[in-house]
Amino acid sequence: MTLVFNQKLAPKIPAISFVTVLGAECGFYRRLRSRLGAPKAITATAHKLARLFYQIWATTGQYLDPDIDYYQQKYQEQVLKSLRNKANALGLELVPISPSTLNTSSSLNHAT
Template sequence: MSAYYRQLASRTGKVKAVTTSARKLALLFYNTLRYGSAAQDPGVDYYEARYRQGLVGNLHRRAKSLGFELATLQPLNQRVL
C-alpha cells in the first residue's frame, strides 16, 4: 500500500494520493467484510515493474515520434566484456 501511495504522490500530489489510498484501503476493508475474501497486496516489486514498463513504453513512443529507434542493452553487471 505504501508503494502505491508513493507512486501516486509523485504523479498527482500528496493530498490526492492520501485520498485515493484511503479509498482503496476502505474498499479492501469493505470487500473483506462483505465477501469474506482476503485482500492481497501485490507489493513494491509489482508497482516498480509497472512503473518501469510504462516508462520504457513512453521512451519507445517518444523516440519513434522523433525518428529514432531504441535498442535494449543488458544490465552492466551481466555484460560480457
C-alpha cells in the same frame, strides 16, 4: 468536551497511515505524493483502498496483496512502455544495451 467526527476526513484516515507502511499500495502513495503532492495522493490512495475493500467484500475475502517488488517491476514496465511510445512518436527506436557492449565501451573510454 464534544468529539467532532469529520465525515470528509474519515475515508482518508487509512490512506494517511501509508506513510510508514511497506507494500504495493504504499509505493503507489509515495509515487503519487512525489508527483501530485500529499493531499491529492492521500485522496487517490483512499479511493484505491475503497476499491480494494469493495473487491474483498464482493469476492468474500479472496485477495492476495502483491508485494513491493511486484509493484516496482510493474512500474518499470510502465515506464519502459511510455519511453518506447515517446521514441516511436519521434521516429526513434529503443535498443537494449548488452552487458558485453557496456564492458567494451568502458574499456575504450579508458584506453583513450
